[in-house]
Amino acid sequence: MPTALVTGVTGQDGSYLAELLLGKGYQVVGMVRRSSTVTFERIQHIQDDLIIVQGDLHDQSSLVSILEEHKPDEVYNLAAQSFVPTSWSQAVLTGEVTAMGVTRMLEAIRLVDPKIRFYQASSSEMFGKVVEAPQRESTPFYPRSPYGVAKVYGHWITVNYRESYGLFSTSGILFNHESPRRGLEFVTRKISHGVARIKQGLAEELRLGNLDARRDWGFAGDYVEAMWLMLQAETPGDFVVGTGETHSVREFCEIAFGHVGLDYQKYVVQDPRFYRPAEVDLLISDPARARSMLKWQPKVGFRQLVEMMVDADVTRIGDTSRV
Ligand code: NAP
Ligand code: F7E
Numbered sequence: 001m002p003t004a005l006v007t008g009v010t011g012q013d014g015s016y017l018a019e020l021l022l023g024k025g026y027q028v029v030g031m032v033r034r035s036s037t038v039t040f041e042r043i044q045h046i047q048d049d050l051i052i053v054q055g056d057l058h059d060q061s062s063l064v065s066i067l068e069e070h071k072p073d074e075v076y077n078l079a080a081q082s083f084v085p086t087s088w089s090q091a092v093l094t095g096e097v098t099a100m101g102v103t104r105m106l107e108a109i110r111l112v113d114p115k116i117r118f119y120q121a122s123s124s125e126m127f128g129k130v131v132e133a134p135q136r137e138s139t140p141f142y143p144r145s146p147y148g149v150a151k152v153y154g155h156w157i158t159v160n161y162r163e164s165y166g167l168f169s170t171s172g173i174l175f176n177h178e179s180p181r182r183g184l185e186f187v188t189r190k191i192s193h194g195v196a197r198i199k200q201g202l203a204e205e206l207r208l209g210n211l212d213a214r215r216d217w218g219f220a221g222d223y224v225e226a227m228w229l230m231l232q233a234e235t236p237g238d239f240v241v242g243t244g245e246t247h248s249v250r251e252f253c254e255i256a257f258g259h260v261g262l263d264y265q266k267y268v269v270q271d272p273r274f275y276r277p278a279e280v281d282l283l284i285s286d287p288a289r290a291r292s293m294l295k296w297q298p299k300v301g302f303r304q305l306v307e308m309m310v311d312a313d314v315t316r317i318g319d320t321s322r323v
Helices: 012-023 041-049 060-070 084-089 091-112 146-165 187-199 220-232 249-259 288-294 302-322
Strands: 003-007 027-032 051-054 074-077 117-123 168-174 206-208 238-241 268-270
Touching (some): 003 060, 012 027, 027 060, 060 091, 074 091, 084 091, 091 146, 117 146, 117 220, 168 220, 187 206, 187 249, 238 288
Parallel strands (some): 003 027, 027 051, 074 117, 117 168, 168 238, 206 268
């Protein structure tokens, strides 16, 4: 039975990846950071099947100890300060976790067992102010936030440890992926949750920022399969993962409100508080390499994703308001 270590197991992707790996017969070690309240909401249903260990990407020796004790075959580094706006208000912390945290894990692997296969959660935010469309593995990076800059560092240190030490270190450059488990502050979930609250009479408006930003949105459950496939490949590398489609925040609103019979224009208020100091206007992937080398392709389309998220929030909020 192979063993996988998943950092960020309490996050959106960590929960889907842990489910996938358990289903494949892995022993799954989930790294969680210590907090005064439990943050296991997304993994409650599989908690008994996981080995939960405490560790933090700030703390090198916790990483070394976990690798020494649990001897994983694969490490999926999903932990990060992942919310772009917070990366301006906490730029140094974002660099410490999202950039330097990657080096700490790679160093731990190099010292404890260089045969461990390593997956780094890189991001389409690295393309930022895009220099070509669609974006592929060879597209130059132009990050637009401290988060994007930190992810560029994490990407290149992953490439560098591959080239310097021969580690099996792979960088998955994933475009936005969403689900009913997405954090509430990200725009897709903010919309689906807002729609459900308005539908139930719990809110009258939804305040958003830039409605014209365009993203290549897919379903997180599909994307964790790509992560696993990357570590099963013969050689490590870089892979762009996305749908190859782009849609605006406005289109997301239109479908989400329309799904419950509402017109978004009556409820959405544009609020400059949610504009960013530097915006990423357009992301669209060219996932040809992942399609041909990993035989990966997404199963859930854009409309299906939006409707799935709205349905989940309508059910969730309906259940809560009945209590
Ligand atoms: P998420 O829901 O924000 O989860 C982030 C995880 O990192 C949480 O489990 C969090 O723990 C953990 N974490 C934060 N700081 C930590 C630290 N210092 N030490 C250990 N763990 C820490 O993010 P996600 O959407 O699942 O994304 C997973 C990864 O993919 C992230 O690296 C993200 O940057 C990257 N990514 C995401 C997307 C996307 O569209 N979702 C696209 C490209 C790349 P707590 O639960 O305790 O907060
Ligand atoms: O913003 C616009 C906002 O916060 C998407 C992370 O997972 O994906 C995510 O980063 C767009 C932006 O995600 C609001 O200006 C409008 O253009 O949902 P988001 P993100 O910044 O694209 C990448 C790939 C990652 O790697 C990140 O970790 O939506 N937008 N109005 C808004 N965004 C938010 N959050 N809130 C609004 O009210």
